[in-house]
Amino acid sequence: MNQIEYSLDELGWKPSFQEQLSSEEQDTTLPARVTKTHKGHLVVSTGKEELLLQIAETGVGSLNEQPTVGDWLLLNKETQVPTRLLERSSLLQRMSPGQEIKLQPIAANINTLLIVSSCNTEFNLNRLERYICLAMEADIEFVMVLTKADLAEDPQEYLEKAQKLHDSMPVMVVNSKDTESVKALQNWFGKGESLVLLGSSGVGKSTLLNTINGTSKQKVGAIRVGDDKGRHTTTSRSLHVMPSGALLIDVPGIRELQLYDCESGVYNAFNEVSELTEQCKFADCSHKNEPGCAIRAALEDGIIDQRRLDNYQKLIEESELNKENIAERVKRKSESGRKKNKDSKYKWRK
Ligand SMILES: Nc1nc2c(ncn2[C@@H]2O[C@H](COP(=O)(O)OP(=O)(O)OP(=O)(O)O)[C@@H](O)[C@H]2O)c(=O)[nH]1
Ligand SMILES: [Mg+2]
Ligand SMILES: [Zn+2]
Structure with a gap:
């Protein structure tokens, strides 16, 4: 996040969140949005200031207790300790990777999922269908963004295959490094709208964010020659205010998207x-x-x-x-x- 102040609306606050506050909570608490999560701690923003909180271990399955990026928390006005998590308008979640059987919330209160894949050997129909299922379960909009069109011999071929996956899914073929090219996505970047970028490592999620944002805030990393695999450059989830007023979340590359209750x-x-x-x-x-x-x-x-x-x-x-x-x-x-x-x-x- 930048140093400048934001209003709650500019952070994506909606009447559906306001309605959840009791009159006592309106007097005694402040809403704050989770703007970053990283290994056991999270950063929240009230618009006026950013606070670092540590997440105590929560039980498995108690998903509603585990805040994730995009969530809204209420903080006690005096102590700034969170009192509760507001009910989410949407939630993207998956099985946690690794041996332990538990859930992992990916992002909350999202309007649009940008499913990112590239026009190279990373492109995989079975995998992309997982993201479509996730978005449909969460009942949010989804758009497929196929990057690296500038490096592909025939980007059209990827576009045609992707379009067959779902009738009403918009598919955009872009060069994520090019400002003109990413303008194709501007329809989904309205003020106060929240979007999340999901896809494998190296497909260009952070590059897209930087180009849309007109900055180089997010670190990007070259992919491996030979198998097009990324190097997991992004290691935390973070929410960024875009010039259009949309809120865009960058997420580490997904190795495995195991569906739960979907x-x-x-x-x-x-x-x-x-x-x-x-x-x-x-x-x-x-x-x-x-x-x-x-x-x-x-x-x-x-x-x-x-x-x-x-x-x-x-x-x-x-x-x-x-x-x-x-x-x-x-x-x-x-x-x-x-x-x-x-x-x-x-x-x-x-
Ligand atoms: N030519 C070209 N290069 C791209 C494009 N998109 C991304 N890249 C390059 O691909 C590499 C990976 O980009 P990142 O933005 O770091 O990928 P990421 O999806 O954020 O990867 P993780 O953070 O590891 O999940 C970088 O070298 C980018 O410059 C594109 O559309 N065209
Ligand atoms: Mg990245
Ligand atoms: Zn049958």
């Missing part, structure tokens, strides 16, 4: 497949050898694509399995009677 997102993202499954003779049809299977018939007629079907089934299974695993973990934790910490969940850091 069945309706997957269902909607693959509606040509999911709607057909309802026409199978048996409700629990596995689409392998049951008679009256609408899916197999559609495959044979070339109406649906085998790759799409496989990814649909994989994502539904993954999403359900992760939901069960989290529910199980939460149950075990509560059975083991963990001592509740009555102190504030947030601690000061000097």
